[in-house]
Amino acid sequence: MPDATTEDRALVMGILNVTPDSFSDGGSWFEPRRAVDRGHELIAQGADIVDVGGESSRPGAVEVPVDEELRRVIPVVEALSPHIRVSVDTVKEAVAEAAVAAGATLVNDVSATLWPVAARHGVGWVAMHRKGTPATMQDDPRYGDVVAEVRDLLAERAASAAAAGVGEIWIDPGIGFGKTVDHNLQLLANLDAFVAIGHPVLVGTSRKGFLGVLAAGPDGVPAPASGRLPGSLATATWALQQGAGMVRVHDVAATVQAALLVGRPAGPGDGTGWTMETEVGA
Numbered sequence: 001m002p003d004a005t006t007e008d009r010a011l012v013m014g015i016l017n018v019t020p021d022s023f024s025d026g027g028s029w030f031e032p033r034r035a036v037d038r039g040h041e042l043i044a045q046g047a048d049i050v051d052v053g054g055e056s057s058r059p060g061a062v063e064v065p066v067d068e069e070l071r072r073v074i075p076v077v078e079a080l081s082p083h084i085r086v087s088v089d090t091v092k093e094a095v096a097e098a099a100v101a102a103g104a105t106l107v108n109d110v111s112a113t114l115w116p117v118a119a120r121h122g123v124g125w126v127a128m129h130r131k132g133t134p135a136t137m138q139d140d141p142r143y144g145d146v147v148a149e150v151r152d153l154l155a156e157r158a159a160s161a162a163a164a165g166v167g168e169i170w171i172d173p174g175i176g177f178g179k180t181v182d183h184n185l186q187l188l189a190n191l192d193a194f195v196a197i198g199h200p201v202l203v204g205t206s207r208k209g210f211l212g213v214l215a216a217g218p219d220g221v222p223a224p225a226s227g228r229l230p231g232s233l234a235t236a237t238w239a240l241q242q243g244a245g246m247v248r249v250h251d252v253a254a255t256v257q258a259a260l261l262v263g264r265p266a267g268p269g270d271g272t273g274w275t276m277e278t279e280v281g282a
């Protein structure tokens, strides 16, 4: 693990999917003991936050009943939260509530609606943009101006959360959630519009489908999820360089190295960007 602290870099959120059907690692950590072991692996690799999710949000995913999601997520949150900051990746109020009671201190909300839970319990909240629901979101998504539409929605939700008293608000453009390859690229190219809102920005590109399309071979077949590390790292590095404060990734060790190279984002009020004098990996 690199000998450096998060003072030197932006944050890396490690993905822990306790699901049988997530798009890149479904089934790998579905058994609770394996999930907890995987969480400890992510910690050892340098994750700053472990994001525990019990429901896939990949295109076409089916909704998981609350009881089942609780059964998947809560024991893992309980086991990991004494060791690392834990976020819960859910769109269900009951799951967010129970996860916070079990030790999670960040609600990662791909529906951007759960800020009242964060306000009630004094925890952080991630507002992610999505258009539609996983079942249908990739059926021909359309925008007039994707950057403006996503930015305005996030700014509005963040303002509501701030007014409700949420102290830590992250905004996330929701790469791949109701977006074409071109929409994703436009959002990545214009991350400065999100940074300018003034809340820290989280970006999740890790192993996503658009990277597979961009890395397709001569036969036009998209690269499989297991072959998307180069694009995942390139886009994470780009996002951090543009001022994102955190990236959400499967490949934590590699991303921590990339984050160290980029250095700390110069966010609002933060003048401590990377300089030539910064020693990396000395």
Ligand code: HH2
Pocket: 015, 017, 019, 021, 022, 023, 024, 053, 055, 056, 057, 058, 089, 108, 109, 110, 126, 128, 172, 174, 175, 202, 203, 204, 205, 248
């Ligand atoms: N992407 C996924 C899930 N949660 N949360 C945030 N804030 N941002 C994201 O981009 C994001 C997210 C989808 O990725 P993954 O968890 O790997 O897959 P699945 O939804 O199939 O479990």
